[in-house]
Amino acid sequence: MRFRYQSGDEIRTVDLVKTSTGYRASMNGQDWPVVVVRNEPGELTMMLGDEPLTIQWAADGMRRWIFNRGKTFMLTATTFIPSERKGRREREQAHAGERMILAPMPGHVRAIQVAEGDGVAKGQTLILLEAMKMEIRIQAPRAGRLKRLLVQKGVSVERDQVLCEIE
Amino acid sequence: MDKIHKVLVANRGEIAVRIMRACRELGIHTVAVYSDAEQGSFHVRSADEACFLGPAAPSESYLSIERVLEAARTTHADAIHPGYGFLSENADFAQAVREKGLIFIGPRPEAIRAMGDKVEARARMQARGVPTVPGYQESNEDAALERAADKIGYPVLVKAAAGGGGKAMRVVPGREELLEALGAARREARHAFGDERLFLEKYIEKGRHIEFQVLADEHGKTLHLFERECSIQRRHQKIIEETPSPLLNAEMRAKMGAAAVAAAEAVGYVNAGTVEFIVDPAEREFYFLEMNTRLQVEHPITEMTTGLDLVKWQIRIADGQALPFRQAELAQRGHAIECRVYAEDPANRFLPSTGCLLRVVGPRGPGIRLDSGYETGDEVTVYYDPLVAKLIAHAETRDEAVHRMRAALQDYCVLGVTTNVEFLDAVLSHPEFNAGQATTTFVEEEFGAWQPNKEAFTxxxxxxxxxxxxxxxxxxxxxxxxxxxxxxxxxxxxxxxxxxxxx
Structure with a gap:
């Protein structure tokens, strides 16, 4: 069976084929015999070639969290075919990041220091958020003009909610 | 116990769990209090009884004196342990608890009040001959503060009179930035403490943060339980603490311990408290910073090296018992380190991360202690401090304690939210830390651009x-x-x- 996992902007494929003793796993032109020696809820031990490896794991929707020896991996199971859309997606993302200012974490809008139509300088503080007892300054990533303000003083915002738009 | 049979723990998270454990060992019943956001959370599951306080916002639950007292009344608790944070250093709360005929497990309200006002505390220490950081506390006018800052010399530290825990604190590198810093610190101080008075201190740039644990009973005995070094900080908040401090020798330890006892006695202190000093390592001078009139987050490392259970002693002292040992009988055994495990992203300005802890597997082994506030399935919410757990390692030497801690960090699995575990391991592997020379600016200087190993496709x-x-x-x-x-x-x-x- 073929599986695809995404991390950041990259997607990798791994193939798992059942054998008489376990599986044959292949990725990046390499392959290994794999035997599952212990499988408990949230914990799995495999022999990857000659190496015994125990992983702690959890799944959350499409996310796969995997832990081994101080390293935590978060992969997202995906059906994206990498070559198809990657270029365009990256362009869209880069463009949007310059334009839309998002809340880095959930919190409350404590103060708004700009108005729609104002010119803004790079690094200028636009909005003060309060989250987890801290004051977080939302600053302009580049110079421009504040096109739209999408929040008011006192409202709660979710992580990644659009706060304002710069053009 | 004579008087204490049921303790209401007016807190949440790991410290509530830790206090309840001590109570259980002493045969005392425990009451947990909780907000809307924490029904069924780990601290609630750890108690014998639980009492609902109110909405998730701390001001309407854990910070509400009225609601906590009402919870104590309905559950017939005879004592309240405030933990740290929330109401722990609120003198009005300590007083209200006493007025209801209940025992407050902590110092008297007068001592909290005297130390809580950093400006008054500075004055009292100066009167008692305890050295304080050169500073200015006489006026709050911008112009006066500006003149004073010029005189003290930049960089200068702006602090809130009612402050603590690094909140509303600003390092000001030069005159141009002072007014903006004063404004921001005032806003934060008003918001966090409802008191916008500020004062200035000389910023000791390569300072070492060393604090002394004190324990005082109601019968006039005040002892110190040696130091904890807390120089490893990010944004003025401690992340790694250890004891003994690699900087101190026996002579300096004795001097600072005596100063800590004098500071506690100056305000008639009873119960457990911590006297914080900043040490200028170049000149080997120490200055009083503040006294925390409560149990400290990092108290376990003192417990590991002295063999004393601080929470149990807090309860026994509140119950009226006398400390049965003398200063000369106390000793430090081995070396202990604590790492604070936060749900935060060290690669993204240490911003807190929230969500469900999908799986938590703690490290185990000789000399390892994990004081955790969460278990698998618990939720880290936006409402409270993102401290997940404290990991403590105790070994014969500093070097062994560091290696023990690093191995334990690598065994500590937290899935579902981003934590600083990998970051802590990186800090512990740094040569400057291993040489015992790290100062309070070490993390900022050496790990400002730190990124985890992002290789996901192994x-x-x-x-x-x-x-x-x-x-x-x-x-x-x-x-x-x-x-x-x-x-x-x-x-x-x-x-x-x-x-x-x-x-």
Missing amino acids: PLALVGAALIDTLTPAVKSAEEEIGGKGNRFDPWRRNDTFRIGAK
Whole structure:
């Protein structure tokens, strides 16, 4: 069976084929015999070639969290075919990041220091958020003009909610 | 116990759990209090009884004197332990508890009040001959503060009179930045403490933060339980603490210990408290910073090296018992380190991360202690401090304690939210830390651009994920998840870490 996992902007494929003793796993032109020696809820031990490896794991929707020896991996199971859309997606993302200012974490809008139509300088503080007892300054990533303000003083915002738009 | 049979723990998270454990060992019943956000949380599960306080916002639950007292009344508790944070250093609360005929497990309200006002505390210490940092506390006018800052010399530290825990504190590098810093610190101080008075201190740039644990009973005996070094900080908040301090020799330890006892006695202190000093390592001078009139987050390292259970002694002292040992009988045994495990992203300005802890597996082994506030399935919310747990390692020498801690960090699995575990391990592996020379600016200077090892596509991770998806039918396949959710290319429906605007 073929599986695809995404991390950041990259997607990798791994193939798992059942054998008489376990599986044959292949990725990046390499392959290994794999035997599952212990499988408990949230914990799995495999022999990857000659190496015994125990992983702690959890799944959350499409996310796969995997832990081994101080390293935590978060992969997202995906059906994206990498070559198809990657270029365009990256362009869209880069463009949007310059334009839309998002809340880095959930919190409350404590103060708004700009108005729609104002010119803004790079690094200028636009909005003060309060989250987890801290004051977080939302600053302009580049110079421009504040096109739209999408929040008011006192409202709660979710992580990644659009706060304002710069053009 | 004579008087204490049922303790209401007016706190949450790991410290509430830790206090309840001490109570259980002493045969005392425990009452947990909780907000809307924490029904069934770990501290609630750890108690004999639980009492609902109110909405998730701390001001309407854990910070509400009225509601905490009402909870104590309905549950017939005879004592209240405030833990740290929340109401622990609120003199009005300590007083209200006493007026209701209950025992406050902590110092008298007068001592809290005297030390809580940093300006008054400075004055009292100066009167008692305890050295304080050169500073200015006489006026709050911008102009006066500006003149004073010029005189003290930059960089200068702006602090709140009612402050603590690094809140409303600003390091000001030069005159140009002073007014803006005063404004921001005042706003933060008004918001956090309802008191916008500020004062100035000389900023000791390569300072070492060393504090002394004190224990005083109601019968006039005040002892110190040696030091804890807390120089490893990010944004003025401690992340790694250790004892003994690699900087102190026996002579300096004795001097600072005596100063700590004098500071506590100056305000008639009773119960456990901590006297914080800043040490200028070049001149080997120490200055009083403040006294924390409560149990400290990092108290376990003192427990490991002195063999004393501080929470139990807090309860015994509040019960009226006398300390049965003398200063000369106390000793430090071995070396202990604590790491604070936070749900935060060290690669993104230490911003807190929230969510469900999908799986937590703590490290075990000789000399390892884990004081955790969460278990698998618990939720880290936006409402409270993002401290997940404290990991403590105790060994014969500093070097062994560091290695023991690093091995334990590598065994500590927290899935579901981003934590600073890998970051802590990186800090412990740094040569400057290992040489025992790190100062309060060490993390900022050496780890400002720190990034975790982002190599996600190792054979272990990919083969592991594929095995999970093959062997566990409950885990949804990719097709299933995306089908039925409309346009699979819609970025707002994607279930991964994609964020617009993220670097």
